[in-house]
Amino acid sequence: MTRRDLIKLLSILGVSSMLPFGHSAFAAAQPSLPIPPLLRPDANGRIRLKIQQGQSQWGHHPTATWGYNGPLLGPALSLQRGQKVQMEVENALNESTVVHWHGLEIPGIVDGGPQSSIAPGGIWKPELVIDQPAATCWLHPHPHAKTGRQVAMGLAGLILISDDESQRLPLPKTWGVDDIPVILQDKRLNAAGQIDYTMDDISAAVGWFGDLMLTNGSPYPQHAAPRGWLRLRLLNGSNARSMRLAASDSRPLYVIASDGGFLAEPVKLTELPILMGERFEVLVDLRDGKAFDLVTLPVKQMGMTLPPFDRPLPVLRIQPTESKGNTVLPDQLAALPPLPKLDGLPVRTLKLSMNPILDQRGMEQLMQRYGHAAMAGMSMDMHSGATAASDPHAGHGSMDMSSAGQDMGHNMNQGMNHNMGQSQNAAMGHSMSDMPNQGMDHGAMTMDAPQQAPGQFDLWRSNYINGQAFMMNKPMFDAKKGQYERWIISGVGDMMLHPFHIHGTQFRILSEDGAPPQKHRSGFKDIVRVEGKVSEVLVRFDHLAPKEHAYMAHCHLLEHEDTGMMLAFTVSG
Secondary structure (H helix, E strand, O other): OOHHHHHHHHHOOEOOOOOHHHOOEEEOOEEEOOOOOEEOOOOOOEEEEEEEEEEEEOOOOEEEEEEEOOOOEOOEEEEEOOOEEEEEEEEOOOOOEOEEEEOOOOOHHHOOOHHHOEOOOOEEOOEEEOOOOOEEEEEEEOOOOOHHHHHHOOOOEEEEEEOHHHHHOOOOOOEOOOEEEEEEEEEOEOOOOOEOOOOOHHHHHHOOOOOEEEEOOEOOOEEEEEEOEEEEEEEEOOOOOOEEEEEOOOOOEEEEEEOOEEEEEEEEEOOEEEOOOOEEEEEEEOOOOOOEEEEEOOOOOOOOOOOOOOOOEEEEEEEEEEEEOOOOOOOOOOOOOOOOOOOOOOEEEEEEEEOHHHHHHHHHHHHHHHOHHHHOOOOHHHHHHHHHHHOOOOOOOOEOOOOOOOOOOOOEHHHOOOOOOHHHHHHHOOOHHHOOOOOOOOOOOOOOOOOOOOOOOOHHHOEEEOOEOOOOOOOOEEEEOOOOEEEEEEOOOOOOOEEEEEOOOOEEEEEEOOEOOOHHHOOEEOEEEEOOOEEEEEEOOOOOEOHHHOEEEEEOOHHHHHOOOEEEEEEEO
């Protein structure tokens, strides 16, 4: 930034002390983008985090919020490959919580699953050894049945991993100037200005959503950046809202990295869908000096089509300055390893489904409360028809897993036959009936009925994987350290969006919703899209996870996770 830019900027700054990280505003009507401070290990290799209560200001009333080392969100942990970091996490809340290091490839004992609960006043001291390529990861709470509420209250932060290769790339690297975080979240406030979080039938079915859009904890902020390439580290930190990002003037977005690190080369897009929990790094060219907005476009997702999300919604104003910035767009980024041969690899099959009572009640109440506009173009008849076609007995579909993956397209409960769709099978390169079992133990995968007596309904155990709601102390299966596996994740018969996350690994997507992965989704990922079809990922676990500290795999629509769509699994040597 030139001296003239600095004087001009300082002359119009105004203080906004209630914003996270204490940043000020360009103008009273539009705050500057809050930039979380970088937090590095101290001289002893230690990082301290305090989970605390605070207040934020988004309207006429101060809002109670939670944060890491502050009132909302948290710092960005800056870590280097090869570091050994001693974390010290203090829980100053009045309820238990835990921190999950989302995207880190670390042992189960320090992964931060729901078993590692930190009691009020307690301190957790996991030692993290960073041994993975450069990536943008994040941290968030993961307590059993409370993750959605605690994220809604404001707990989230970034983890930035660098390595020698990333330092050599000619990319923007000045934090808060041409390398900026963009944490996107929606909130819902009540009449008193407080976060209005309720786990009801609607939330358990479609997720918790609101009409207040925040970027780094601020509504529609602006950022001044040099005229050059601007690096956006995007995180969809919402509980349940998927997004579709674009520039308001349709300038290209060049995707350079996904969840697990850099792509082989930049991928040029005009629209970037981003699921809950996903991260992408994007370069945008500001050399023309013209201001524009980063916007989220309407998506077709139940509950997420209501105003103001029924039209392009600006989430960040980007204003180029007069100073010159980075002018290089590298042709090559990282060397992605080739995929191993898939023949003969162990195969696991996971079926995502919903209790039919929740399915019916959630859709009816969504329609009653918000009208047809909330249904994303789907009628109740369409929804129930799709459900019935998949399984008249189990709402969103229920499979007999007694053959552990064989004949899955044909051997349905009660003689059901839906064959999964010829075009979908062709896109995946195989049919479900051809899936090899390879002698694997998929755990207790009988799906004849959910774990409830007929006619009973428990909201907190109403979403399933392989017919089971989450059981923290009963891992579903054991994977072997260092062994590649193919995981086939099915949403057939379920109309909901499921961003499926696997702890302890960065995987490669083999197919996504029945189609080959898009180029910008072909690198290392920890979330895959499952929405009514079948996705397949190639996983490998390089660390151990014993029963007491098992890894999790779950839907990252947080209300689905909290109401049962999660499993525990172990990794042994």
